[in-house]
Amino acid sequence: MKRIVLSVLMIAAMGWVQAASAGAGALKVEKVVTAAGVKDRAPYGIAAAFEAGTTEVFCWVQLSGVKPPVKLKFVWSRGGKVISEYTADIKVVTNGWWAQKKVQPGSWKVEVFAEGGESLGSANFTVGPVAAEKKAP
Numbered sequence: 001m002k003r004i005v006l007s008v009l010m011i012a013a014m015g016w017v018q019a020a021s022a023g024a025g026a027l028k029v030e031k032v033v034t035a036a037g038v039k040d041r042a043p044y045g046i047a048a049a050f051e052a053g054t055t056e057v058f059c060w061v062q063l064s065g066v067k068p069p070v071k072l073k074f075v076w077s078r079g080g081k082v083i084s085e086y087t088a089d090i091k092v093v094t095n096g097w098w099a100q101k102k103v104q105p106g107s108w109k110v111e112v113f114a115e116g117g118e119s120l121g122s123a124n125f126t127v128g129p130v131a132a133e134k135k136a137p
Contacts (some may be wrong), residue, residue: 011102027070027103027114031062031096032121041095052105052128055077059110059123068092072120073113080105103127 035058036045043060050057059074070090087097101110105128105130112120 002072007056026065027120029061029112029121029135030064031090032110032112032123033060034123034125035060038096038098038100043098048123048125049105050125050127054127055102057103057108057125057127058098058100059112060096061121062096063114063120066093071115072097073115074101074111075111076101077109077111078104085104098116105129 009068013121033043034048034050035043035132036047036050036054038044038058038060042118043058059076061074068091072088074088076085084101088097088099090097094107099110107124107126109122109124113121114120
């Protein structure tokens, strides 16, 4: 009888530990930015408007609750049309993750999705003459 009670208590305790760890490790976005580049795993030249002639933009994401391995999907759209998708396989915990995209003038959006398809965040930016108009006072 003692073995049965002990077994039931152990199974209940294992279930409680699994439920607690699942809630504690929820993947959450801390920050999504677009930038001119990434150096030492940090974004530089953070902006929402880039000059004409800009050929590449980086989307940098800071997440919490990451338990590798995890996949992040970056979806790049220009003028409301999906231009490309990139899936990053995250195998270690770091300060941030990023994807880079060759760009052309226009209004852009980059969305970040978790492996299950849920949206983690997005950033809008412009390249070219539209960007210059947005900077004007």
